[in-house]
Amino acid sequence: MTLRATPALRDDLVVTTDTGAVRGVRRSGVRRWRGVPFADSTAGAGRFRAPRPAPGWDGVRDAARFGPVAPQLRHGQFIGAAPHLPRSEDCLSLNVIAPDDSDAAGPGRSVMVFLHGGAYSVGSSGEYPRQGERLVRRHGVVYVSCNYRLGALGWLDLRRYASAGHPIESNLGLRDQIAALEWVRRNIRAFGGDPDRVTLFGESAGANSVTTLLTVPAAEGLFARAIAQSSPANAVYSAETAQAWAGEYVRLLSRIVDDDDLDSEAPMDAAVMLRTADPELLARATTELAVRTPDENPGTISLAPVIDGEFLPERPLDAFKSGRAHRVPLVIGTNDREGSLFEGRIDILPTTKPRIRAIFANTRKPARKAIKRQYPGLPERRPAADFAGDFTFWYPSVKLAERHSRFAPTWCYRFDAAPRMARLLGLDATHGLELFALFEKFDTPVGAGLTVLGGGRMFRAVGRRMQAHWAGFAERGEPRTEAAGCLDWPRYDEERRLTLILDGRDRIEADPRGDRRIAWQRFVPHV
Secondary structure: OOOOOOOOOOOOHEEEOEEEEEEEEEEEEEEEEEEOOOOOOOOOOOOOOEEEEOOOOOOHHHHHHHOOOOOOOOOOEEEEEEEOOEEEEOOOOOEEEEEEOOOOOOOOOEEEEOOOOOOOOOOOOOOOOOOOHHHHHOOOOOOEEEOOOHHHHHHHHOHHHHHOOOOOOHHHHHHHHOOOOOOOHHHHHHHOOEEEEEEEEOOOOOHHHHHHOOOOOOHHHOOEEEEOOOOOOOOEEEHHHHHHHHHHHHHHHHHHHHOOOOOOOOHHHHHHHHHOOOOHHHHHHHHHHHHHHHHHHHOOOOOEEEEOOOOOOOHHHHHHHHHOOOOHHHHHEEEEHHHHHHHHHHHHOOOOOOHHHHHHHHOOOHHHHHHHHHOOOOHHHHHHHHHHHHHHHHHHHHHHHHOOOOOOEEEEEEEOOOOHHHHHHOOOOOOOHHHHHHHOEEEEEHHHHHHOOOOHHHHHHHHHHHHHHHHHHHHHHOOOOOOOOOOHHHOOOOOEEEEEEEEOEEEEEEEOHHHHHHHHHHHOOOO
């Protein structure tokens, strides 16, 4: 038998970070490092605490595999990470993809840091293993993705159960994301990136993190530009609201752990339970709370950032209105029919008659009539889905764009492209669809199914134009590109409201759905 010689690893696969050296792999024209620790959230003393510095190591650490995913259910309200993937509370790791010709000694390439979605309850940076590779190969950026704590471990405000020996802090998921950005700031030059040209971008819950971090004082200077894809930008709640959810969560968890001796109302007993409960039980209680919330508190999402007065001092939309958000260039937008996806077990939006009635109860009759004219047939299925999607994603994003444009360069888009299968299913350009185009996820079962009846060529072309705009924005701070088929994308302002519509043939529209925008402004003036 003839043995093949193993080719020697080139030195550029071994990179030294501030905690130790890591060895990556070279595949498909890129270099990638996976599972690199950026902070520590070890169970026990670290549960419900802000992330701490990652421990260092001697020698060269293998960085060929993704790190453990945050604890989550596979079959909860949303489909979680595959069961064979390891789960751990110590999940704070990140991944870097760099072009094969990066020169760490040069000026550095633009960096794009992506925050995954999943309603703050499921997901990971490795759910699509090749995500970011084509963006790196085609446009030469350095791509970073990270895991952060999910569920109650990252997105419930449990401070009322803190004790002298066991403090509990708020907004742990946001703090994890800041720790990842701080790691990028310290280390990305070693991977060929420019720490002064970092673009933070995300989708859904990840986009809500982006728009929230734009108002967190501790995030200032950690990124130079931002992209928010389908952000539920108003899903940030007061401490009073968040702590009411915390109380309900503790009661649910007490029943799940089946501790007859536990008085779940007693802070000391609750603190012990929170500190010692198995992570899977924590995730089960999280799912039960999330399932209840849409009916008990219509229009809200119980897993979300909290306005704690310190780390997050005020409601982000108020910070944008007053100019207290970080004044960095921003691209923000939503998809054509955000709400059409949220049916069945993921029906978390205000789509049912009782939920819609609860939202209407807080508004004036003329405003209610104006909104109903925008959604003929409400509360029937299709208009209810569009009402809920606009309430959750579209209108808050429009208000945020409007306010940010007063102080910093802002660009607004709407993603309308949808393959034939998506239209036949009644989804159209629904929530999350743009990710399949942007990251070219056509080798996944869902991605392949979307294009099986046609429209694949169009959808791929839209994704490549989107990539070109995103990469151009990361490179220069404005989404201008000379890529074939890309339009000149003007800035957004309150007077013209020029918006890029991404479709089979892109176009620029002035104040798209302006009548609907005005109706929403009267309907929910507090947003």
